[in-house]
Amino acid sequence: MSPYLTPFVQVGYLDRNFDAPRNRSGVDRIRDLRCDVGMGFALDPALTGEIAAGVFRTISDDSTLDRHQPAREGTLTWDVTRLTTITGAVSTP
DSSP, X not given: OOTTEEEEEEEEEEEOXXXXXXXXXXXXXXXXXXXXXXXXXXXXXXXXXXXXXXXEEEEOSSGGGOEXXXXXXXXXXXXXXXXXXXXXXXXXX
């Protein structure tokens, strides 16, 4: 691997905690899972970024609310000066 490329894996889990354990329809609330693999890169000491792709899944007791879809994410950071940084980001679920 190059010192300019850094592979990574990230995993996320979100269990939403509401005041009521079930909604008005009697359905338990939703949990989200996400798993990505990606690459961090440095094109120049002042220009760095990350790209990642993976899977996003929403799980509920009611299967009609379940979702399973691809996830994509990317960032690009430009350190214009020591005091100025410009960052752009794009993400899906």
